[in-house]
Amino acid sequence: MSVPAEREPATSAPVPALEVRGLVKHYPGVKALDGVDLVVHQHEVLGLAGENGAGKSTLLKALVGLVTPDAGEIYVRGEPVKLRSVVEAADHGIGMVFQEQSLVPNLTAAENILLGSEGGAVRRGVYRWDVMRRLAQEQLDKIGSKIDPLARTDSLSFADRQMVEIAKVLRIEQRSQHPPVIILDEPTSVLESKEIDTLFAQIRRLREFASVVFVSHRLDEVLDVCDRVTVLRGGQSVGEVATAGAVPRELHRMMIGSTGSDDHYHSNAATPVGAAEPRLSVRGLSGASFRDVDLDVAAGEVVAIVGVHGSGREDVCRALFGIEPTTAGEIRMDGKRISLPNTRAACAAGIGYVPAERKTEGMVGPMSVAENMTLTKQKARCAGPFVAPAKQAGLVDRWIERLSIRTPTRDTPIQRLSGGNQQKVVLARWLVAGDIRLLLLDHPTRGLDIGARSEVYRLMRELAASGVATVLLADSLEEAIGMADRILVMNDGRVVTEVACPNGGKPSPLDLVKEMV
Amino acid sequence: MSTPVAVTPVAEPATAKSGPRRAQRITGFMPLIALVALVAALTIADPDFLTQRSLTAVARTAAPLIVLAAGATLIVLCGGIDLSIAALASLSTVLLALWLPDLGGLATPVVIAVAAAIGAVQGVAHVLLRIPSFIVTLGGMSILSAVALVVSGAGTVRVVDDTPVAWLELYLAGYVPMSAATALLVVALIAAVVKATPLHSWISATGYSESAARLAGTPVDLVKIGAFCVSGACAGLAAVMLVSRQFSGGPTMADNLLLPAVAAIVVGGTAITGGHGSLWRSLAGALVVTLLRVGLPIVGVPSAYEQILYGAIIIVAVALTLDWSKVSIIK
Secondary structure: OOOOOOOOOOOOOOOOOOOEEEEEEEEOOOEEEEEEEEEOOOOOOEEEEEOOOHHHHHHHHHHHHOOOOOOOEEOOEEEEEEOOHHHHHHHHHEEEEEEOOOOOOOHHHHHHHHOOOHHEEEEEOOEHHHHHHHHHHHHHHHOOOOOOOOHHHHHHHHHHHHHHHHHHHHHOOOOOOOOOOEEEEOOOOOHHHHHHHHHHHHHHHHHHEEEEEEOOOHHHHHHOOEEEEEEEEEOOEEEEOOOOOOOOHHHHHHHHHHOOOOOHHOOOOOOOOOOOOOOOEEEEEEEEOOOOOOEEOOOEEEEEEEOOOOOOOHHHHHHHOOOOOOEEEEEEOOOEEEOOHHHHHHHHHHEEEEOHHHHHHHOOOOOOOHHHOOOOOHHEEEEEEEHHHHHHHHHHHHHHHHHOOOOOOOOOHHOOOHHHHHHHHHHHHHHHHOOOEEEEEEOOOOOHHHHHHHHHEEEEEEHHHHHEEEEEEEEOOOHHHHOOOOEEEEEEEEEEEEEEEOOOOOOOHHHHHHHHO | OOOOOOOOOOOOOOOOOOOHHHHHHHHHHHHHHHHHHHHHHHHOOOOOHHHHHHHHHHHHHHHHHHHHHHHHHHOOOOOHHHHHOOHHHHHHHHHHHHHHHHHHHHHHHHHHHHHHEEEEHHHHHHHHHHOOHHHHHHHHHHHHHHHHHHOOOOOEOOOOOOHHHHHHEEOOOOOHHHHHHHHHHHHHHHHHHHHOHHHHHHHHHHHHOHHHHHHOEEEEHHHHHHHHHHHHHHHHHHHHHHHHHOOOOOEOOHHHHEEEEEEEEHOOOOOOOOOOOOOOOOOOOOHHHHHHHHHHOOOOOOOHHHHHHHHHHHHHHHHHHOOOOOOOOOO
């Protein structure tokens, strides 16, 4: 509504199937989308690339009506549209195959494909199985899949279930009389390479009667299957590349920006050398999604673990905090063997954990800053069994000042703070007692803006300098390289290589990417 | 370091949500407003209502309900529910009536301890077997009711010599019924202990966000088992109060207190989803429910309508207090 003049429908070329102009979406403390532009031509496979936090998922959600943008326009075949729900998006011919599959496992493939758009398959409220089977078969034929429509969904392989999803999404053709736009959000992250080949063949077929938006972390895949790639960074479209002749290196440079690593978060603290015993020593740790992981972290050292989605690094991190069960291996802290059956044991051993999901796992939103900060180390605010209000006030105010946490008062509910300040409170939780020996940071800067990020970096540096050992799962390779003294690369549940990362001798992101994929 | 940092007004829009939700502000005063309105309405309907005699009667009637609701509130604050409290109280009345002749004065603490243990067992089942508290206590309700029938021989157990529990029928300073004073004391005691110790943080964190509480190293499992244990003990104490009034124990004596107890909790404004609320709110809620109970006959409504009222109250009160942002799928 606010853009009255700019209404010229694209260009002389055929009208794009989908066009996004200047899309903006704010979340508290962070701009997820900052004026994104995107064009999807008809019968095209468009790749969408970007690091975590580049705004990919927010953009996709806006396209299927799960997120309402604050500003900007979405055009479908030249017509401006407002997408308020998945159903409205489907009415305009936009459908998405979600990263987490959305099929009902105990129904047949046919029922799932027709779920919500039964059409002629239901008469007077009763399923007509013959019609249903025929309609479902038509959908499956369209994508050339050989799945039995009457097979139960939970008996199908993951790749086949993905086919069912695609067949289901294609039903939106029935709603609009135009070729649909199908969005595939990281469809390959859990597929074997053979299954990926099958999927790619399907995607190329889809092009004949639909437009496809393909999202993946893996640049080689994006280049392989797409006609064109749009790169997002910091909530903006930073470039467009025709995939013919393009190389991953070029894309990657666009994704991470011009420089390798900004020096504002360079680790400047001298790495302590030659400590007799590492603070944390892990040998042969195995669990459901990782095997034979060896890991040493010295006091004062920052070790980053990098790897693509599904590499198992998150689970290693959670295992070190007693959340994820382990099947083999030993963990030693300062030479002493410890077992971590639960989070209490980990806390008692001087281990702290900052979860990736700050809002649901890191903090208790309605509780005050003071209560959140002292949640773990209750002794720090108690005299005997009782909470000592004066002691608590002094302690909390000291840390608010020390970490420059911006909050109206210490009794303000933490959910009213900005993301960066929330994260500082969550970090402070482990520091108030002064007994922290190992910090596990799972994406500590996720969803934070630049200013808040650099404050978290500064804090991490100070903690390392004071002798805390840190395991970092960074939000981006850039961050891992900037912060870490050493980097472990994980792939498919194993540590594949270790890269020294000293000041003045930092590896380039591309060296790491080579090992990750 | 020594310079005190003035907390400057935040330049950027640092706040994610604006203040407490309006519904929460309203529910904060809801029980008190309802209480005053009810007293006023009943006084208008029957000017004799505001006398010492009928107020004492209300207090005595309310006492077991207050205690029951207070205990169950702890579980609701942790994000669970206890449907077995009334059946457990019924069983406890039977046990007390049976044991009074042999144990005398000891029977009271023994029954309360047994009830606490039964509560704790349900808590352990909930935590270790990872079964929703709703299911555990629904099963527990059925089991405890049946046990009460069996041990009582499916009949009322008369108490011949009630001296060990007669103290609850005394009046403090001549006016305040001892049972009501005890109920008040229990609420004050539990509320004070929770408030003054880390328990408050632990219970709130568990109720608001169990996963966050667990990841912060909070003893979530122990807190929950403890809540069930205290809830059981409260059911035991409520049973002692009932026996002292009725001079008998019965296998279904307290069964009709379940709905009023849940109503008291939600009318008080404690969120059924956990975290938000307090025992004091449940005290106010229990008084509201009791006034309704006592008041319906005064305004000429047959007591058969009582259950309709409880059902409606629970639904409306939950609708007002439910934190929709936390519940995406209603089951």
